[in-house]
Every structure is written in structure tokens, then in C-alpha cells.
Amino acid sequence: MSRLESKVAFITGAARGQGRSHAVRLAAEGADIVGIDICRQLDSVNYAMSTPDDLAETVRQVESRGGRMLGIEADVRDLDGMHAAVARGLREFGRLDIVLANAGVMTQSLPPHEKSRDAWRDGIDVLLTGVWHTLQATYQPLIDGARGGSIVITSSSQGLRPFFSDLSGGFDSYAAAKAGVIGLMRSYAATLAEWNIRVNSIHPTGVNTPMVVNEFFGEYMEKSNPKTAARVVNALPVELVEPIDVSEAVLYLVCESGRYVTGTCLPVDAGLVFAG
Ligand SMILES: NC(=O)c1ccc[n+]([C@@H]2O[C@H](COP(=O)([O-])OP(=O)(O)OC[C@H]3O[C@@H](n4cnc5c(N)ncnc54)[C@H](O)[C@@H]3O)[C@@H](O)[C@H]2O)c1
Incomplete structure (x- = not known):
């Protein structure tokens, strides 16, 4: 028996990297997937961001394994767009059980830091406000479903132990947002517990995705x-x-295996935070 049969997962940043891996892995356990991604470039990001073709490829990979996925181009910075995407998912699959707030960017501002303010604003908008938007757009459908639910926010090892600053809006926004989402995670975990909705965060070390594997x-x-x-x-x-190492940790949290786990930070960090 597949562990997520008849469940529906809403995943942000699903076009590639960890989001794609989560979509494919959860679908392999029987979940239907609603995957959203911005599929375009932000000026304050120096590496190439995802494209519509990337999102289509995630859909193809899910479907080629017998799964179902609705791919939607949407921006986590746009709360109305997030509500609309969740509503489309509900129309398509009829329910919502799992939410993965995974979308992210690493904005950059090299010395002399002309892009510093943009890097700060975009980093906070995507990584902190975007997670809040994801929570705002999904908590009510989870409550209305009356079947409990599981939310996993992708933070970072940087969220538990910020290692350094680039003294600009690039890494500063990353460190601030990745720590900030822990506060959101805990406050939503405490509040949504009475509906049996669990909220946790994961904290990967460097992951082999285009965010860090790029020429910049x-x-x-x-x-x-x-x-x-x-x-x-x-x-x-x-x-x-x-990415699959993170997906397996996500799976543990969203499946029956994690049924009494809420309000926790789960590092997938090869020991970086405590001993690195
Ligand atoms: N790669 C790492 O080393 C690493 C380490 C720790 C945490 N993380 C976090 O993991 C998450 C996934 O990143 P990844 O490693 O898969 O990188 P990635 O760049 O491959 O994937 C991130 C995805 O998020 C999408 N995205 C960015 N801004 C968006 C927006 N405004 N709205 C919707 N989608 C948007 C991108 O288009 C991209 O498809 C991010 O939150 C990232 O901060 C990454």
C-alpha cells in the first residue's frame, strides 16, 4: 500500500531541484501533486532560475511514473495568485493534505553592492513573505478538509546557524528569512495542532541543485x-x-511516520550545524 494514497500535496518551487524531487517522490507514494513555480528570472539572482519547460518536465516525470500533477506558473510573492493556485488545485483534485513551502532564491550582491537593497528585498519577499503567503493560502483548506494535514517549510542550515554574512542584502536576507520561517513554523504548529495539522521545518546543508551548482x-x-x-x-x-535525501526527510514528516512530530526543526545537514 502506498503511503500517500488519495492525498494531495501542494508544492512551491516545483519546477526543478528539491521541489521536483519532492513532487516525484510523493507521487511515487500515491499523492496527487499541485506544483507551482515562478518559472522566470529575478534581476537580483545571478544564476539562471527555472523556466516553463522545467515545470513541464516535473509534470512529465510525475506522470511517467503513473502519478497526476497540476503544474501552475505562480509567484509566492503574490498572495492573490497563491490563493488562485490553491483553488485550482482544489477544483482539480478535490482536497488538500500536504503543503511544502519550498520555493527559494539566493539573491546576490557583489561588492561594491549596488544591488544590495534589491537583493535584500527580493530575498525577504520570496523566502519569508513567500512562505507566509503559502501558509495563508493553505491553512483554511487544510482545516476545512477536517482530515488533519502536514506542512513542511524548507529553511536551511543557515536558519539554525548563520555561518557568515556577505555584508549585503544577499546572504543577509537569506540568513534572516531562513531563521524567520522557524518562528512562522512554530506559531502555526502551535495554532493548527487542534486540527491535527502538523507544521515542521527542514534544514538542509548544501544540496546538489542549480541554486548552488552554478558558475557564480x-x-x-x-x-x-x-x-x-x-x-x-x-x-x-x-x-x-x-535532493532525494531531503525528499526522504520530507516523506518521513508528511507520512504516518511523522504523525506526532510537530513544531520541530529537522536538519538534513551531514552534521554541519552541530559539528561543521
Ligand atoms: N541548494 C541548496 O544548497 C539549499 C540548501 C538549503 C536550503 N535550500 C532551500 O531549498 C529550497 C529549494 O531550493 P533548490 O535547492 O531546489 O534550488 P532551485 O533553484 O533548484 O529551486 C528553487 C525553485 O524555486 C523557484 N522559485 C524561486 N522564486 C520563486 C517565487 N517567487 N515563486 C515561485 N517559485 C519560485 C525557482 O524558480 C526554482 O524552481 C529553497 O528554499 C532553498 O533556499 C537550498
Whole structure:
């Protein structure tokens, strides 16, 4: 018996990377997927963001394994658009059980930091306000479903232990937002518990996705703060974990296995936070 048979999952940032991996993995357990993604570029992001073709590829991968997925181009910064996407998902699949607030960017502002304010604003808008929008657009349908539910917010190891600043709006917005979502996670966990809706966050170390595997990231780290960047090393002998490693942790939280787990931060960090 598949572990998520008849469940519906709403996933942000589903076009590629971890969001795609979560979509494919949850679908393999029987869940129907509503996956949204912005599918276009932000000026304050130096690496290539996703495209409509990427989102179509996630849909293809889910369907090729026998799953069902509705892919929607939507921006987590747009609350009305998020409500509309959730409503489309409800019309298509009739219910909502799981929410993965996964969409993210790493905005960048290299010295002399002309882009610093934009990098701060876009980072906070996507990573903090976008998560709040995702919670706002989904909590009522979860309550109305009266079957409980599970929300997982993707934070970062940076959310538990900010390692360094680039002294600009780039990493600063990332560290602030990834810590900020822990507050949202705990307050929603406490409030939604009476409806048996669980809320947790996951905190990956570096993951092998285009957010960090791109021609700019290594150089950016090095130029931003070389001494501190050199100290960010996992305890276990692995440089980057794979998206599937995070998906398996998500699966643990959203399935019956996690039924009494709420309000927690789950690191998938190869020991980076406590020993790195
Ligand atoms: N890759 C890492 O090393 C790493 C480590 C820890 C945490 N994270 C977090 O994991 C999550 C997933 O990132 P990833 O590694 O898969 O990177 P990724 O860049 O491959 O995927 C992120 C996806 O989010 C989408 N997105 C960005 N802004 C959006 C918006 N405004 N609205 C809707 N979609 C939007 C992008 O288009 C992209 O498809 C992010 O929250 C990221 O901060 C990543």
C-alpha cells in the first residue's frame, strides 16, 4: 500500500531541484501533486532560475511514473495568485493534505553592492513573505478538509546557524528569512495542532541543485567572505547532499511516520550545524 494514497500535496518551487524531487517522490507514494513555480528570472539572482519547460518536465516525470500533477506558473510573492493556485488545485483534485513551502532564491550582491537593497528585498519577499503567503493560502483548506494535514517549510542550515554574512542584502536576507520561517513554523504548529495539522521545518546543508551548482556560487562565496566560507564544511564526508535525501526527510514528516512530530526543526545537514 502506498503511503500517500488519495492525498494531495501542494508544492512551491516545483519546477526543478528539491521541489521536483519532492513532487516525484510523493507521487511515487500515491499523492496527487499541485506544483507551482515562478518559472522566470529575478534581476537580483545571478544564476539562471527555472523556466516553463522545467515545470513541464516535473509534470512529465510525475506522470511517467503513473502519478497526476497540476503544474501552475505562480509567484509566492503574490498572495492573490497563491490563493488562485490553491483553488485550482482544489477544483482539480478535490482536497488538500500536504503543503511544502519550498520555493527559494539566493539573491546576490557583489561588492561594491549596488544591488544590495534589491537583493535584500527580493530575498525577504520570496523566502519569508513567500512562505507566509503559502501558509495563508493553505491553512483554511487544510482545516476545512477536517482530515488533519502536514506542512513542511524548507529553511536551511543557515536558519539554525548563520555561518557568515556577505555584508549585503544577499546572504543577509537569506540568513534572516531562513531563521524567520522557524518562528512562522512554530506559531502555526502551535495554532493548527487542534486540527491535527502538523507544521515542521527542514534544514538542509548544501544540496546538489542549480541554486548552488552554478558558475557564480563558488566565486560569490569566495569573494564575499573567504575566511568564513572556508569554514563551512560538513562533518560527514560529503560536499553536497542530493535532493532525494531531503525528499526522504520530507516523506518521513508528511507520512504516518511523522504523525506526532510537530513544531520541530529537522536538519538534513551531514552534521554541519552541530559539528561543521
Ligand atoms: N541548494 C541548496 O544548497 C539549499 C540548501 C538549503 C536550503 N535550500 C532551500 O531549498 C529550497 C529549494 O531550493 P533548490 O535547492 O531546489 O534550488 P532551485 O533553484 O533548484 O529551486 C528553487 C525553485 O524555486 C523557484 N522559485 C524561486 N522564486 C520563486 C517565487 N517567487 N515563486 C515561485 N517559485 C519560485 C525557482 O524558480 C526554482 O524552481 C529553497 O528554499 C532553498 O533556499 C537550498
